[in-house]
Amino acid sequence: MSTDNHPELVRYRSEREWFKLLHSQVKDSDVPEHQLAERTLTFCLDMYNRIIACVEEGDPFVATYYCSAPELCTAMDLPWYMVMQTPFLASSVPYLLDDIDSAEAMGLGSDLCTAIRLSIYYIEANLSPIPSCIVGLLYPCDGAPMLHQVIQHNSKWRDIPMFNADPPYWDDDRSLDYFAAELRKMAQFLEQHTGRKLDMDKLKEAIEESNKQFALWQEYNELRRAVPSPHGWDLGGSQCFSVTQCYRAGQKGGTDWFRKLIEIAEHKVANKIGAVEKERIRLFWFDLLPFGWIFDLLPWLEQEWGAVMVMDMFGNYPYTLIDTSSEEQMWRDLAKRNLFDAPMIRQARGVADNFVNDIARIVKDYKIDVVIWPGHMGHKDGSATIGIMRETCRKLKVPFMSLGLDLFDRRYATPDQLKEKMSEFFRAMGLG
Amino acid sequence: MTGTSFQTFTEAAQGLVNPALQSWKAGGGKVVGYFCSAVPEEILVAADLLSYRMRATGSESTEESDAYFSNINCSFPRHCFNLALIGKFEFLDGVICLNSCDHVRRLYDNWKRYVPTEFVEIMSLPRKTGPDQVAWYREELALLKEKIEKHFGAEITDDRLKGAIRLLNETRSLQRELYELRKRENPPLTGAQALVVMVAGTAMPKEPYNALLRELLDELRQAEGNGGYRARLMVVGGILDDPAWVQVVEDQGGLVVTDATCFGTRTMWKQVDESIGDPLDALARYYVADRPSCPRMYGEQERRSELVRELYSEFDCDGIIGERLMFCDQWLVEHYMLDHDLKEESIPFLKLERDYVTSGTGQLRTRVQAFLEKMGK
Numbered sequence: 001m002s003t004d005n006h007p008e009l010v011r012y013r014s015e016r017e018w019f020k021l022l023h024s025q026v027k028d029s030d031v032p033e034h035q036l037a038e039r040t041l042t043f044c045l046d047m048y049n050r051i052i053a054c055v056e057e058g059d060p061f062v063a064t065y066y067c068s069a070p071e072l073c074t075a076m077d078l079p080w081y082m083v084m085q086t087p088f089l090a091s092s093v094p095y096l097l098d099d100i101d102s103a104e105a106m107g108l109g110s111d112l113c114t115a116i117r118l119s120i121y122y123i124e125a126n127l128s129p130i131p132s133c134i135v136g137l138l139y140p141c142d143g144a145p146m147l148h149q150v151i152q153h154n155s156k157w158r159d160i161p162m163f164n165a166d167p168p169y170w171d172d173d174r175s176l177d178y179f180a181a182e183l184r185k186m187a188q189f190l191e192q193h194t195g196r197k198l199d200m201d202k203l204k205e206a207i208e209e210s211n212k213q214f215a216l217w218q219e220y221n222e223l224r225r226a227v228p229s230p231h232g233w234d235l236g237g238s239q240c241f242s243v244t245q246c247y248r249a250g251q252k253g254g255t256d257w258f259r260k261l262i263e264i265a266e267h268k269v270a271n272k273i274g275a276v277e278k279e280r281i282r283l284f285w286f287d288l289l290p291f292g293w294i295f296d297l298l299p300w301l302e303q304e305w306g307a308v309m310v311m312d313m314f315g316n317y318p319y320t321l322i323d324t325s326s327e328e329q330m331w332r333d334l335a336k337r338n339l340f341d342a343p344m345i346r347q348a349r350g351v352a353d354n355f356v357n358d359i360a361r362i363v364k365d366y367k368i369d370v371v372i373w374p375g376h377m378g379h380k381d382g383s384a385t386i387g388i389m390r391e392t393c394r395k396l397k398v399p400f401m402s403l404g405l406d407l408f409d410r411r412y413a414t415p416d417q418l419k420e421k422m423s424e425f426f427r428a429m430g431l432g
Numbered sequence: 433m434t435g436t437s438f439q440t441f442t443e444a445a446q447g448l449v450n451p452a453l454q455s456w457k458a459g460g461g462k463v464v465g466y467f468c469s470a471v472p473e474e475i476l477v478a479a480d481l482l483s484y485r486m487r488a489t490g491s492e493s494t495e496e497s498d499a500y501f502s503n504i505n506c507s508f509p510r511h512c513f514n515l516a517l518i519g520k521f522e523f524l525d526g527v528i529c530l531n532s533c534d535h536v537r538r539l540y541d542n543w544k545r546y547v548p549t550e551f552v553e554i555m556s557l558p559r560k561t562g563p564d565q566v567a568w569y570r571e572e573l574a575l576l577k578e579k580i581e582k583h584f585g586a587e588i589t590d591d592r593l594k595g596a597i598r599l600l601n602e603t604r605s606l607q608r609e610l611y612e613l614r615k616r617e618n619p620p621l622t623g624a625q626a627l628v629v630m631v632a633g634t635a636m637p638k639e640p641y642n643a644l645l646r647e648l649l650d651e652l653r654q655a656e657g658n659g660g661y662r663a664r665l666m667v668v669g670g671i672l673d674d675p676a677w678v679q680v681v682e683d684q685g686g687l688v689v690t691d692a693t694c695f696g697t698r699t700m701w702k703q704v705d706e707s708i709g710d711p712l713d714a715l716a717r718y719y720v721a722d723r724p725s726c727p728r729m730y731g732e733q734e735r736r737s738e739l740v741r742e743l744y745s746e747f748d749c750d751g752i753i754g755e756r757l758m759f760c761d762q763w764l765v766e767h768y769m770l771d772h773d774l775k776e777e778s779i780p781f782l783k784l785e786r787d788y789v790t791s792g793t794g795q796l797r798t799r800v801q802a803f804l805e806k807m808g809k
């Protein structure tokens with residue numbers, strides 16, 4: 001079928017082309033990191049191909065958010081894509097800024113998280129593949145439930161069944177039981193609206209595989225403690241997250257990807273090869289990376305200041321390895337992983353203690369010299385936690401810096417402005 | 433309005449503390465502040481506490497709170513926290529927050545750490561409105577009840593809870609009577625005056641408030657009313673507790689006759705069901721499922737939009753103003769959807785952004801004037 005019959009695939013096809021281009025650039029490289037990137041891009045292209053094929057052939061597929069127990073889709077052999085895919089996975093596409101402007105022209109004010117604005121735009125402009133059903137998320141931020149309400153409000157999406165697990169605010173047993181029950185309902189919902197059955201043995205298998213992935217991720221995190229750190233901003237939390245949440249949750253290919261990652265890091269650590277030639281500052285970037293303009297800022301940190309992003313918000317979390325010995329326990333642990341452990345959900349959904357504890361743990365474990373709160377304009381809960389973070393860092397005797405930027409729009413705070421601010425701060429703190 | 437009741441209400445709405453609250457405190461009574469209209473005032477009242485809806489009336493700066501919040505945070509919690517830091521909420525014996533939005537739930541974290549209020553709690557309100565969520569919130573209510581009993585040494589029996597439900601239902605129905613009068617062709621009170629009455633109701637003990645409101649209603653029933661306005665307006669939004677803002681709108685000739693806001697119909701358009709045997713069940717149902725919801729409740733947009741349109745026609749409005757505090761994601765997207773719905777029915781809609789503290793009203797005036805003119809009024 002031609003694209004004309006599926007206008008909702010226009011962006012999706014261009015993204016696929018974009019990733020094909022990126023893939024061709026690393027395909028034949030001898031550099032181990034590039035070889036790993038080649039695998040990640042292959043996963044990514046595979047996902048695009050599957051979704052496009054489902055649309056064209058009328059097969060069931062699911063639109064999801066992140067951290068909505070993707071092992072369920074794996075166990076049910078359901079292709080899925082993330083509603084916020086473009087801003088998070090494909091934000092390097094050349095049309096991102098134009099899309100941000102189109103979102104604003106649509107009447108979406110500029111103080112709303114750009115990721116939400118863009119995702120709303122793609123729904124409203126009919127640029128997101130329309131799935132068989134939607135598994136959404138009502139957290140971690142106020143934007144998420146609003147995005148899902150726009151989906152419900154949109155005339156083309158209105159009749160697509162949607163399930164959102166309701167997030168309790170606490171981190172206790174009662175919340176776990178409640179959320180596990182919500183996840184069970186989510187599984188029933190998927191069965192009902194995709195015609196696929198959930199085989200509990202298959203779920204167990206997928207979860208055991210994702211356990212392996214998370215265990216390997218932890219192993220990799222241990223390697224990042226090394227001085228110098230084997231990797232900086234360009235390899236780490238974001239890729240691990242995309243493999244475990246978006247591309248290969250509970251699938252063997254994902255586990256192999258982690259093995260390769262560890263192999264690369266082990267070699268570097270053993271030979272004391274760092275992310276940069278001379279590591280001068282070890283920084284903790286406590287947020288997502290500025291995906292929309294990453295190359296305008298992060299390489300500079302390394303080149304100019306020898307500042308290595310040893311850890312970021314998506315890097316190191318106490319992911320619960322799920323006990324699969326009983327069904328009951330499996331659901332509970334799955335709930336814990338998705339509600340309490342997963343990065344961003346963990347901090348932005350919950351009480352501020354999670355910010356405090358994560359900073360304390362990472363500063364200590366990773367010999368951090370400076371904590372940077374980038375302050376994405378969408379992260380209003382975090383921005384209301386700056387006093388608490390500053391105090392935490394003061395107690396830990398580590399400098400804390402709050403920036404203020406838009407992860408996707410380099411016009412909000414320009415790379416030059418940010419560079420100046422950071423340089424001034426590093427100098428004042430006697431860093432680097 | 434000439435009677436003393438409106439004067440008392442004005443005093444209560446214009447400052448943080450008012451004589452009724454002061455005499456309550458002087459008599460040994462305790463006051464507990466709460467953020468968000470989904471916090472069950474009934475439980476506080478049943479514990480003999482004065483329930484006080486949090487606002488930052490009179491705040492002039494956010495200088496102190498700027499070290500804790502940033503410039504992408506809503507000005508409402510920033511002003512509230514500033515007042516807390518400079519000791520203006522010392523009259524509070526407790527504060528109850530809700531995970532109502534990203535800004536207010538962090539206000540809890542900051543309050544708990546940096547303000548020496550003895551009793552600081554937060555409740556977990558679901559994002560959905562089904563039976564499981566009602567059951568969850570019932571547990572939250574039971575937990576809150578227990579904590580209040582323990583901290584304040586109160587005994588909250590079912591009878592006391594039922595009494596509080598009755599009392600607050602009475603407040604709500606009196607307030608609806610007040611709104612009924614605003615349906616008149618010449619409403620006997622302006623939108624700014626109505627807001628004064630509503631705000632006062634959140635800062636005084638309920639019995640004297642109800643008595644004064646009855647007096648006021650008697651006076652208003654006989655009153656002649658306001659004519660000569662250019663258009664009848666409705667306001668849709670969140671925390672609007674500042675009559676001065678409504679006054680600026682009305683100074684341009686538009687009379688505000690109804691609303692869907694957090695100090696307005698959202699708190700009183702529905703009653704708690706007194707026929708439900710277990711009072712906590714009744715409260716959980718009311719706060720999660722029955723009362724007019726706010727944008728944070730998923731799956732309710734259609735119902736919210738319908739209510740806006742119902743009120744619009746019941747009060748014979750000519751146009752709607754959507755007010756939103758800057759950096760509020762919930763209201764931004766809600767107004768975006770409402771805009772679509774209203775366009776379909778050709779209902780004039782003006783979206784306005786504002787700061788919690790009303791200042792520099794020039795732009796507001798111009799926008800409202802242009803809106804009235806566009807409506808041909």
Ligand code: SF4
Nearest residue numbers: 113115141143378379
């Ligand atoms: S505010 Fe953060 S958590 Fe929310 S959508 Fe934006 S990027 Fe995601």
Ligand code: SF4
Nearest residue numbers: 506508533670757760
């Ligand atoms: S106006 Fe919005 S952001 Fe501000 S306190 Fe209310 S819900 Fe939160």
